[in-house]
Structure formats: C-alpha cells, structure tokens
Amino acid sequence: MTAIRPETLVWLVLVALTLLTWGVGQEGLNGPAVSLGLLGVALFKGYLVGDWFMGLRRVRGPWRWVIALWLLLPGGLIALAFLLAAR
Amino acid sequence: MNATVQVMTGRPGSVSLPDQQAQGSAGEGAPERAAWPPGDLAIWIFILAELAVFAIFFAAYAFARMGELELFVTYQQTLDTNLALINTLALITSSYFVVRAVGRIRADDARGCIRWLAGALALGGLFLGVKSIEYAHLFGEGVRLSTNTFYTFYLSLTFFHFLHVVMGMVILAAVAVKAAQGHYGRAEYTGVETGASYWHMVDLVWLILFPLVYVM
Numbered sequence: 001m002t003a004i005r006p007e008t009l010v011w012l013v014l015v016a017l018t019l020l021t022w023g024v025g026q027e028g029l030n031g032p033a034v035s036l037g038l039l040g041v042a043l044f045k046g047y048l049v050g051d052w053f054m055g056l057r058r059v060r061g062p063w064r065w066v067i068a069l070w071l072l073l074p075g076g077l078i079a080l081a082f083l084l085a086a087r
Numbered sequence: 088m089n090a091t092v093q094v095m096t097g098r099p100g101s102v103s104l105p106d107q108q109a110q111g112s113a114g115e116g117a118p119e120r121a122a123w124p125p126g127d128l129a130i131w132i133f134i135l136a137e138l139a140v141f142a143i144f145f146a147a148y149a150f151a152r153m154g155e156l157e158l159f160v161t162y163q164q165t166l167d168t169n170l171a172l173i174n175t176l177a178l179i180t181s182s183y184f185v186v187r188a189v190g191r192i193r194a195d196d197a198r199g200c201i202r203w204l205a206g207a208l209a210l211g212g213l214f215l216g217v218k219s220i221e222y223a224h225l226f227g228e229g230v231r232l233s234t235n236t237f238y239t240f241y242l243s244l245t246f247f248h249f250l251h252v253v254m255g256m257v258i259l260a261a262v263a264v265k266a267a268q269g270h271y272g273r274a275e276y277t278g279v280e281t282g283a284s285y286w287h288m289v290d291l292v293w294l295i296l297f298p299l300v301y302v303m
Contacts, residue, residue: 007190011183015176018297022172025302030160035303045294053182054287055125055280063124066135067291074142074295081149082303085156 010052017041032086036079043075125189126281134288137251141292144247145299148240155236162237163301165228170221171301174214175293178252181210182290185259185283195273197266204263207286211256218249241300248292255289258282 021038050067051057057064124131152159184207191199225238232242262282265271271279 007183007186011179014179014183014294018172018175018179021298021302022168022175025168038298038303042295042298046291049182049287049291049294053186053290054284058121059124060120061122063122063131066124066131070135070138070142071295074145077142077146078149078299081146081153085153 007052010048014045014048017045032082035082039075039078039082043071046071124284126284127277130281130284134284137288138292141248141295144244145295148244148299151236151240158235159237162235162241165225166241166301167221167224168301170217171297174217175297177210177214177217178290178293181207181214182287184210185286189276189279189283192266192271192276192279193273197269197271200266200271200279201263204259204266208256208259208263211252211259214252215249215256218245218252222246244296244300248289248296251289251292255286258285 021041024034024038047068050071054067056067184203188200188203188207191197191203222242225242230238230242232239259282262271262279265278
C-alpha cells in the first residue's frame with residue numbers, strides 16, 4: 001500500500017475546509033459566531049499553506065512564524081470589526 | 088550518483104544531504120531545519136510587503152462593513168459563491184501542484200517539474216477565466232466601482248488579487264521556461280522555490296478573501 005504524501009493530505013484538508021466554508025454560505029448561516037468560526041477556518045487554512053506549501057515548518061527562528069504572525073494581523077482586525085458590528 | 092547532493096537551505100548557500108532525501112514527495116529533499124525560508128530572500132521581503140497591503144485592505148473592508156452592515160450583507164448575496172468555490176479549489180490545487188513541482192526539481196526531474204508547473208498554470212488560467220465571467224456578469228448588471236461601498240471594495244480587492252494571479256502566472260511560466268532550458272536541477276533550484284513562494288502567497292491571500300467577501 002502506498003503511503004499518502006503529507007502534502008497531499010494537507011491539500012485534501014484544504015479542499016474539505018473550503019467545501020465546509022462554501023456549505024455554510026449555501027445554508028445561509030450567519031451571525032458573529034458563524035463568521036468568527038469561518039474566519040478561524042480561513043486562518044487555519046492559511047497556516048497550513050504557510051507551513052506545508054511554503055515550507056516554513058522546515059525553517060527555524062523568526063521566519064518560521066512569519067505567515068502565522070501575518071495571519072493574526074488581519075485576522076484580529078477582521079474579528080474585532082465583526083464583533084463590533086454585531087453589538 | 089554521488090551519495091550527497093547540494094540542496095538549498097533557503098538562503099543562497101547549500102548543505103549536503105543524503106541522495107535519497109532528494110527523492111519522493113515535494114516536502115522531501117529539503118533540509119530538516121534552515122535559517123531562511125525557501126527561495127530567494129528578496130521574494131520574501133516582497134511577499135511581506137504584499138501581505139501587509141492585503142492585510143490593510145482586509146481590515147478596511149471589515150471596518151467599512153461595520154459602518155454599512157445592511158448594505159454589505161445585502162449586496163454580498165448578489166455574488167456567485169459557486170464560482171468563488173471553483174476559484175478557491177483551483178488556487179488550492181494549483182498551489183499543491185507547485186509543491187509537487189518543487190519536489191520534482193529537488194529530485195532532479197526537470198520534466199516532471201515542468202508538467203506540474205503546467206498544471207498549476209492551467210488552473211491559474213481557469214481562475215482568471217472564472218473571475219472574468221464573474222466580472223462580465225456584474226458589469227452587465229450595471230455594477231460599477233461607484234455603485235456602492237460594497238462593490239467598491241469587492242471590485243478593487245478582487246481585481247488587485249486578480250493582477251497578482253497574473254503576475255504569479257508570469258513568474259511560474261518564466262520558471263518553467265528556465266527549467267526547460269536546463270537551468271534547474273537538484274544542485275540549483277532556488278528559482279523554482281522563489282516562484283513557488285510567490286504563488287503560494289497568491290493562494291494564501293485568496294484563502295482569506297474568499298470567506299471574507301463571499302460568505303461571512
């Protein structure tokens with residue numbers, strides 16, 4: 001039996017999470033909890049791309065976290081704006 | 088073949104690895120730990136600058152939405168999420184193809200690398216085609232940049248990203264041509280990693296843009 005490549009597994013996870021996001025949109029689900037959940041999924045997908053596709057998991061030091069830190073910047077601001085909008 | 092090969096540590100400079108580590112999947116053949124990210128460091132500075140711009144754009148969208156919530160929610164529903172899904176899957180898959188292309192060049196398989204890059208380029212073309220259909224439909228409905236704040240953000244943000252896809256495709260095509268000319272192999276593939284890093288950035292940005300603009 002051929003072992004699945006880790007990158008292939010990551011790709012499948014990304015596809016599955018994308019379908020999940022699309023499905024939530026199709027169902028018309030909304031509200032701050034749903035939005036923040038979808039944002040979390042998007043940030044996790046970005047983390048996977050940075051780590052596995054961009055190869056940062058093999059990097060040590062500050063460059064290892066550059067994409068993760070970037071994700072926190074727009075992620076945090078978007079979350080704040082959506083929470084304020086829901087008040 | 089010699090028992091060791093030269094592979095990039097991510098920064099110009101190299102390290103010896105056992106020959107078998109250059110075989111197999113895209114993730115293999117890379118050093119276990121490097122001080123610098125894959126590809127030319129200059130592209131990473133460029134990537135960070137691009138990501139900073141997109142971060143500001145995303146935050147601006149989110150705060151503008153906060154001010155005109157009803158308008159954003161209403162007009163978001165005019166967008167075609169099915170087309171956006173196709174485009175998201177196209178970019179994710181093209182990014183995966185690029186990972187495989189890097190893996191092939193690390194294994195000294197230039198032809199395999201070119202095939203994966205061609206696949207990635209085809210998916211990039213699909214993305215541009217689908218996005219063009221989306222734009223044509225909206226323009227046909229009379230939507231313009233000045234129609235309302237939502238469309239101002241939607242059109243400018245997605246078209247800015249569209250241009251990055253075009254740029255990424257130009258870079259990937261140039262990498263493929265150089266690979267075909269024999270410029271890359273297991274001893275030197277910084278150029279392939281550099282192009283790959285830029286393409287993954289284009290994918291990364293879309294992964295945030297898709298839920299933010301189309302779904303949330």
